[in-house]
Amino acid sequence: MIEIRKLQKEDMTMLWEYAFQKERPWMSFDAPFLDEHLPLSYEDFEASRLELYLDVDFRQGIFKDGRLIGLVSYYWESYKTRWLEFGIVIYDENEWGHGLGSSCAMFWMDQLFTAFPDIPRLGFSTWSGNKAMMGVGENIGMTLEGRIRSVRYYQGKYYDALKYGMLREEWDVKRRMF
Template identity: 45%
Template sequence: MMKGKKEHVSIRPLDETDLEVVWHLKFKASDQSYRKWNAPYFHEHEIPLAAFKKRYVQDDAIPPKLYGIVIGGELKGTVSYYWENERTRWLECGILIYDSRFWNGGVGTKALSLWIDELFSHIDIPRIGLTTWSGNERMMRCAEKCGFTLEGRLRKVRYYQGKYYDSMRYGMLREEWQSLLQHSTE
């Protein structure tokens, strides 16, 4: 987080204009340091804006898979979900804060907590998963602070810059989230 400032953090669905901002943050912004932490062992190539928009503009009947993280009134990141297996109702979520000035200050924890609540409120699932890698200690701490449980560690399956890392699989059950909410209001 920017030093000396406690910013208001919220999440919201994105419109087409917001998608242009996210595309710019993802591919054109001068601060691309997020790439060192967001699964850097995969090589993501820039896609045209139209293709990026097509990926996320969808029928209103489906809960949007991508929300914006708004910090101090500006779009600075995204939270998302995808189906690991929709037939078996296995859902995974993720978070990206593109602007590194907002790392390490609780913004990610707040945004991820809001996203978990949104997902459990609008999708009938018993569990939310989150997968990261052992090189991303901030993401592991964020998941744990939000109440996720480390459910599995796949050892040495992520190779990056000459070193092997573990894949870290976290999960949270609906009843665990409800218990956390209940205890936070007491």
């Protein structure tokens, strides 16, 4: 069973192991061109990152059968203009390729459209090197709203920056189908 919920203190060790302890395969796809993912000791994680994850609305855990396997998040591109974006990361590579990202995106979008009744659109940003996230957008019927070519440089190669989005009225039709 899949559950999305706020992270609690007892989830922090597993989060640290997946996200901060050492290099993991997911790090090659989560905007690796922006920041280098550097390992942190658990003590440094607790001191510097805990408040960004513990019991917050904007970043929540994806749990499968009670086990943390990823995160969903949201952030305001512009609060003033009600421009909300979201993200998904599936840490456990054994869970990749089974449609979990698409299912979580649909659930998270439903939660966000409900929690923020004034937003007209939800979207996410990715890059052409992240085929899985591109697939999420396509699988759930989002529109590829923008492609900025050759602006993401990673490991000696240029990739495109991509923006996917869905309007509330499109979501209202889509959600009746799931």
